[in-house]
Amino acid sequence: DTPPDHLAINPASPFHDAAALERGVGIRFNDVERDNVEEYSVSEGWIRVQAGKARDRRGNPMTIKVKGTVVAYFLDQKPDA
Numbered sequence: 001d002t003p004p005d006h007l008a009i010n011p012a013s014p015f016h017d018a019a020a021l022e023r024g025v026g027i028r029f030n031d032v033e034r035d036n037v038e039e040y041s042v043s044e045g046w047i048r049v050q051a052g053k054a055r056d057r058r059g060n061p062m063t064i065k066v067k068g069t070v071v072a073y074f075l076d077q078k079p080d081a
Helices: 018-023
Strands: 006-008 025-029 032-034 037-041 046-055 061-067 070-074
Touching: 018 025, 025 037, 037 061, 037 070
Parallel strands: none
Antiparallel strands: 006 037, 025 032, 025 070, 037 046, 046 061
């Protein structure tokens, strides 16, 4: 049982999956636990995180894409790293 390859917390995104988010998804990025991830893609190897307190014209947080090794897991399981 694995989480989706690409997941976003923004409900307007086509990669939003409410069931997976309700279950809880943990992210390990470059061997560091991250809890501020807005969106991730395991196969492409990147995460999106907020860029400070900046907002776009629609009021959404500005994000930056950071590339690296991404491991996603459900929170009710232990990470295998």
